[in-house]
Amino acid sequence: MSLKFTIVKKLDGTLGRAGSIQTPHGTIETPAFITVGTKATVKSLNSDQIKEIGIQCVLANTYHLYLQPGDELVKRAGGLNKFMSWKGPTMTDSGGFQVFSLGVAFGKGITKMTKGKELLLPEARPDDEGLPKLVTIDHDGVMFRSHLDGSAHYFTPERSMEIQHNLGADIIFAFDECTSPTESIHYQSEALDRTHRWAKKSLERHLELSKQNSEQSLKGGLQAPALFGIVQGGRHENLRKESAQFLADLKVNGVGFDGFGIGGSFEKEDMGSAVRWANEILPEDKPRHLLGIGEPEDLFQGVENGVDTFDCVAPTRNGRTGTVYTVTGKKHIGNAEFIDKFAAIDPDCGCYTCKNYTCAYINHLFRGKEMLAGTLASIHNLYFVTHLVSGMRKAILEGNFVRYKEDFFNTYKRLS
């Protein structure tokens, strides 16, 4: 058993809970925000900075690392931890998100979280015509065209498991098809069948590889990772529930998943219910990860609906483009109002950036297109989101979650 999940305290009247996930590289205290390090690097930050922020776990991207430098090379380096010089817990996603991001979403500005209803109009694809060129999905897997050099790469659940075992993260994910809310229920249902078929194949191959790993482990190899199945089903209650039940029940030789991911691209108003439908069915004693979600309002909603861990590129992506989180909402630090603001982004913030630098200086760095600009803003944003979620944990433990949430939204306003 490469993972142990413990619930310490539940959040009354909700699906929420505070707990801990023990992994071979340390314990993740949950709820927790997991930081994305797509190409085995949390963009612009070194390992000491990641640790100093309070980040507990880094999630890297299987598809990107497979393309470059290659999973075999990461394995030869001693696995993801050694390769990127990060001592704490790690996750890799399965490549399934790229079925979405390089597929239906490619070049269309569709993200993990869409706003409003506009994408649900009948532009939803009636059939397989017009499939985006970088991804071709079939019964057994997905053909990707590399965004780097156009080369073709066929991903199957088996292949995803082999690659992820080579990368050697503590927690890995089953290969799935991440769908868009623009899809018809007909397409969602078909995609879900694929995701479930692939979940079973992922689990089978994972257990075979784990057995091999376990033999190698005695000789000093990597320990076998924990595998999470991914719930899909879009915004449809019946599909989400069917998916959660299927994955909860799925066993191979009596062994099921170590935990669960909840995937899909959401509409803002659908996310909470989609997560709740899944978590009402998923076994309570297994950890649940909500894939690709990270805005403050969504994090609260996720925790209340029983999510233990989250990952999202938003804090670093926002940081690099000059958007910083504050207790009153997100701000564009490059704006004129910050040119001569000789105070920290948030004087009460404990991050390295706020303890050492003023808005005026960071504004100057962004205007001067200096590399340090994005680094300092990323540090602040990751600290903000990481501590927002660890604050939720503390609030659950201390029994004052509702007040913590109210206090937060009393000042925090979403950026228009």
Added chain:
Amino acid sequence: MSLKFTIVKKLDGTLGRAGSIQTPHGTIETPAFITVGTKATVKSLNSDQIKEIGIQCVLANTYHLYLQPGDELVKRAGGLNKFMSWKGPTMTDSGGFQVFSLGVAFGKGITKMTKGKELLLPEARPDDEGLPKLVTIDHDGVMFRSHLDGSAHYFTPERSMEIQHNLGADIIFAFDECTSPTESIHYQSEALDRTHRWAKKSLERHLELSKQNSEQSLKGGLQAPALFGIVQGGRHENLRKESAQFLADLKVNGVGFDGFGIGGSFEKEDMGSAVRWANEILPEDKPRHLLGIGEPEDLFQGVENGVDTFDCVAPTRNGRTGTVYTVTGKKHIGNAEFIDKFAAIDPDCGCYTCKNYTCAYINHLFRGKEMLAGTLASIHNLYFVTHLVSGMRKAILEGNFVRYKEDFFNTYKRLS
């Protein structure tokens, strides 16, 4: 007196010496490599990283900071140190280098150090025709066209002093005209007259401002900086000696310069003698800074010829483009040979990068165009050059400089 220079030990048979420069923000142990932070940021590094490398002093650029964010803003921030959150000694150059870089060198690939004789062919400018468009030089100063927005800015020695006093570095430089080795002796001589006239005006205005500063300082304002005059004269022995003598003798109300810079764009083979000509004349008890020089072979030559401090963008610029210093010479870390080299750039190096990351990982970061790539390579390069020069200091103190130099060049080869 805002600066105190002490010689601890001389290097037998040469002009070299080990010493210390005390400034209001701490002591620089010399010889020392000063790190360039053009826009009040050592590119990609935060203050803790600068300190951890062992960097003693940061040199920022007057012209760039004048344009953005503006010297008045830096003054309002509490001066350069507070603005950039750096506690150690600082310098600012005078803007004189931009007379060169935005002038005759602009867009022509001419740098501070040219190789071979090709630039000395008769393309040297016969008269003022064809003066580059971003700089116009006259009797009293220089008209710059901003590379940011095309606006016009007239720099005089007086203006340079006012800007540098606003920026508030510990050591500032007189406004000069940095010339190219492509210039005729006729032009060099004319330019030197300007540099000397401007040196006197710089010193006069500096003393006026220092008197005002001194009054403000009692009320908590910035302490007056130390002023270095800059020796020019190109590759001509008579001009270099004339310049050194003029600046050494120059006094205003009995007060001279606190130290000296040696400026100009050099040909590789001319640098040593140009520096020696100056330092044989400059007063021994004042510190000497060689502007814009930083390759290992040039640093040794500088120290032997009596230079106390150096600055150069090379370590960070090389780092950002993937060229790293090693004891066997410079290497391109993005090259194929490093793809699977699972060892540090230099296993014996004490820098953060070498203690934590492998060549394979850094190679991956460069190929992936990741921000951390340039940061890690810059840290290593700055550590290499900083410790190469502090090693020279140690060798002078311990009496084994010749062996230190021989050992270095036994393995170090210049990149072809």
